Amino acid sequence: MSGFRSGGSRAERAEVQRRLATARRGAELLDRKQRILQRSIDGLAERADAERLAWEELAREAAVWLRRTTALDGADRLAEAAPSDTALATVRWGGAMGISYPEDASCTVPAAPPAGGSSALAYAAAAHRTALEAAVAAAxxxxxxxxxxxxxxxxxxRQRAVENRWIPRLEEQLTAIERRIAEQELEESLRLRWAAGLM
Structure with a gap:
């Protein structure tokens, strides 16, 4: 015989049913979130690849101009042409689905001091500025x-935890409670029949 009262088991069943409905709804929402995130990832991956390729191309071009100006102007003239301040990267954050991530980035490069030298030096400086801006965007x-x-x-x-652990555990609890309620109802019915047979 069960030690639980029928009313208590019914309240317990209602609570487990409520929690099970919440878990199932949570699993649905997590599945929906996954699909939205996957679509976002597809778009972000395409953009990241394009920006990485653009940066790599610009970096190669800057390297060519660096070799040329080093050969024509020498390392000392190249060092004199470098800006004294550092570049400043600015990231604009945004997001969706509760995630914060960079939506855009830009780079402010300080002006280089006036320097003599060949035209290759000017081209090298411009190419490196452009490559740096592309690198910030790619990053x-x-x-x-x-x-x-x-x-x-x-x-x-989280979805696997809900679907593979939480929902099955709640379903097992609900089955056990319903079995207990059925036993209690059968017991009560037998008690009533037995009492009716004695009268």
């Missing part, structure tokens, strides 16, 4: 892709 895109990918992985982990 921001890569960071955005990484952050959204990490969120997707975490969302998948």
């Amino acid at each position: 921001a895109s890569q960071r955005a892709l990484l952050l959204v990918s990490e969120e997707l992985a975490a969302t998948r982990t």
Whole structure:
């Protein structure tokens, strides 16, 4: 015989049913979030690849001009042409689905001191500025892709936990409670029949 009262078991069943409905709804929302994140990742990956390729191309071009100006002007003239201040990267953050990630980035490069030298030096400076700006944009895109990918992985982990652990555990609890309620109802029915047979 069960030590539980029928009313208590029914309240317990209602609570487990409520929690099970919440878990199932949570799994649905996590699945929806995964699909949205995957679409975002697809777009971010395409953008990150394009910006990385653009940066690599500009970096190669800057390297060519660096070799030319080093050969024509020498290392000393090249060092004199370098700006005294550092470049400043600015990242504009945004996000979606509770994730914050870089949406855009720009780079402010300080003006270089006037320097003599060949035209290759001017071309090298301009090429390096452009490559640096592209590098900042590519880095921001890569960071955005990484952050959204990490969120997707975490969302998948949470969904698996809900679907493979939480929901089955609640379903087992509900089955046990319903079995207990059925036993209590059968016991009560037998008690009533037995009492009716004695009268």
